[in-house]
Amino acid sequence: xxxxxxxxxxxxxxxxxxxxxxxxxxxxxxxxxxxxxxxxxxxxxxxxxxxxxxxxxxxxxxxxxxxxxxxxxxxxxxxxxxxxxxxxxxxxxxxxxxxxxxxxxxxxxxxxxxxxxxxxxxxxxxxxxxxxxxxxxxxxxxxxxxxxxxxxxxxxxxxxxxxxxxxxxxxxxxxxxxxxxxxxxxxxxxxxxxxxxxxxxxxxxxxxxxxxxxxxxxxxxxxxxxxxxxxxxxxxxxxxxxxxxxxxxxxxxxxxxxxxxxxxxxxxxxxxxxxxxxxxxxxxxxx
Numbered sequence: 102x103x104x105x106x107x108x109x110x111x112x113x114x115x116x117x118x119x120x121x122x123x124x125x126x127x128x129x130x131x132x133x134x135x136x137x138x139x140x141x142x143x144x145x146x147x148x149x150x151x152x153x154x155x156x157x158x159x160x161x162x163x164x165x166x167x168x169x170x171x172x173x174x175x176x177x178x179x180x181x182x183x184x185x186x187x188x189x190x191x192x193x194x195x196x197x198x199x200x201x202x203x204x205x206x207x208x209x210x211x212x213x214x215x216x217x218x219x220x221x222x223x224x225x226x227x228x229x230x231x232x233x234x235x236x237x238x239x240x241x242x243x244x245x246x247x248x249x250x251x252x253x254x255x256x257x258x259x260x261x262x263x264x265x266x267x268x269x270x271x272x273x274x275x276x277x278x279x280x281x282x283x284x285x286x287x288x289x290x291x292x293x294x295x296x297x298x299x300x301x302x303x304x305x306x307x308x309x310x311x312x313x314x315x316x317x318x319x320x321x322x323x324x325x326x327x328x329x330x331x332x333x334x335x336x337x338x339x340x341x342x343x344x345x346x347x348x349x350x351x352x353x354x355x356x357x358x359x360x361x362x363x364x365x366x367x368x369x370x371x372x373x374x375x376x377x378x379x380x381x382x383x384x385x386x387x388x
Contacts, residue, residue, distance in 0.1 A: 130336075130337050130338070130339065131221070131223075131317065131318075131321040131336070131337075131338040131339070132211075132215060132220070132221070132222045132223060132339055133222075133223045133224075133225050133313075133314055133317055133338070133339065133340045133341070134208055134211075134212055134222060134223065134224055134225070134341055135208075135224075135225060135226055135227075135310075135341060135342040135343060135344070135347070136224055136226040136228065136235070136238075137164040137206075137226065137227075137228070137343070138164050138165050138168075138206050138343040138344075138373070139206050139207065139208045139341055139342055139343045139373050140206050140208050140209050140212050140242075141196065141199040141200070141204055141205065141206055141209060142164075142165065142199060142204035142205070142206050143164060143195045143196070143199050143204070144163075144195050144198050144199060144202075144204075145164065145185050145186060145191065145192070145195045146161040146162060146163055146164075146185065147161065147162045147163075147164065147167050147178075147182050147183060147185075147186075148161055148179065148181055148182050148183075148184065148185070149161070149162050149167075149170075149176050149177065149178055149179070149182055150176070150177050150178075150179060151175060151176050152174075152175045152176070152177075157177065160176075162176070165343075168343065168344045168345065168346070168374065171346065172346075183228075183229060183288065186227075186228045186229050186230060186288075187228075187229040187230060187289070188230070189230060189231055189233070189234035189237070192228070192230045192234045192235070192238055193234065193237055193238060193241060196238045196241050196242070197241060197245065200241070200242065200245045200246060201245075206343070206373065207341075207343075207371075207373040207376060207377055207378050208341045208371065208373060208378065211341075212239075212242070213242070213246065213247075213251075216239070216242070216243060216247075216255060217247075217251055217254050217255045217258065218254075218255075218258050219255060219258035219259045219261070219262045219263075219278055221281065221282055221283075222282050222283075223282065223283035223284075223285065223313070223317045224239070224282075224283065224284050224285065224286075225285045225287065225310050225313045225314060225317070225340075226285070226286050226287065227286075227287055227288055227306035227309070227310070227347075228286045228288065228289070229286060229288040229289045229290075230286050230289060231286070231289055231290075231291055232284035232285070232286060232289065232291055232292075233284075235284040235286055236279050236280070236282075236284050239279055239282075240275065240276075240279060243255070243275065252271075255275075256271060256274055256275075259274045259275070259277070259278045260274070262278075263277065263278065263281075266278075283317060283320075285309075285313035285316075285317075287306055287309025287310055287312070287313055288306055288309060292309065292313070296312055296316075298312075306347070307346055307347050307350040307351070308350075310342075310347055310350070310351060311350065311351060311354045314340060314351060314354070314359075315358075315359065317338075318338055318359055318363060318366070321336065321338060322336065322363055322366065336365065336366050336367070337366065337367040337368070337369060338366055338367075338368055338369075339368075339369045339370065339371060340355075340368075340369075340370050340371070341370070341371035341372075341373060341378070342370075342371075342372070342373065342374075343372075343373040343374050344374065345372070345374045348370060348372050348374065351370065352370055352381065352383055355368045355370075355383045356383060360383065367382070368382075368383040369381060369382045369383060370383060
């Protein structure tokens with residue numbers, strides 16, 4: 102039988118710092134966002150080869166189209182398919198171009214809302230871009246899309262959540278806040294080194310996303326447990342992605358593993374593969 106969980110104002114503030122949004126119902130929520138075609142429709146293309154008669158010819162594929170052709174026998178990857186997904190400067194320039202062209206994906210406004218309110222978040226992407234570049238991409242979103250009123254609101258939120266920032270200037274406040282969040286590009290060398298993965302991990306981004314999500318869930322649950330005598334039955338954790346293969350893989354992972362390991366957590370997925378957010382509540386498989 103689940104017990105009611107009552108948090109003090111101080112405990113709620115600490116939870117906001119560590120794990121995610123605290124809703125008006127006192128339910129605690131954690132976020133995990135994919136980047137490409139979920140936050141922004143990026144112009145970065147995948148360098149593939151397409152079957153042409155008896156041979157193969159080079160062809161560039163958008164991340165949106167890759168979700169459809171990745172299992173098509175008429176297309177194949179090469180050793181250099183994702184080279185543009187590893188360069189930090191390419192990532193930043195493509196973020197700027199996507200914003201200039203107003204290529205906002207389904208979860209963009211939710212990320213922006215999180216930033217304005219200084220809520221914690223996690224970026225879990227199949228890119229090989231270094232984590233610091235993903236962080237800089239989020240900083241670019243702030244610089245290019247926030248109006249003065251939104252910047253002021255965000256700075257106030259940062260001060261409320263992190264009182265130690267009150268004497269910092271604007272840039273220091275924003276950098277402090279962004280540094281408190283998680284950036285997991287699952288095919289990057291940094292991610293593979295952190296979790297002891299081999300080079301073949303780049304061919305299995307859906308597996309990397311499960312590792313990143315498990316790490317994030319563990320962080321969130323442990324953060325709640327520290328403040329609630331081990332209780333976490335009002336916690337929900339969401340994952341959003343535009344790739345159906347990733348969605349199905351993570352959904353199966355949650356049903357078979359995470360929901361069993363963490364029975365007090367409500368897991369949900371936002372499937373943005375159709376260009377809009379389709380919320381799926383995931384339940385564990387009954388034994």
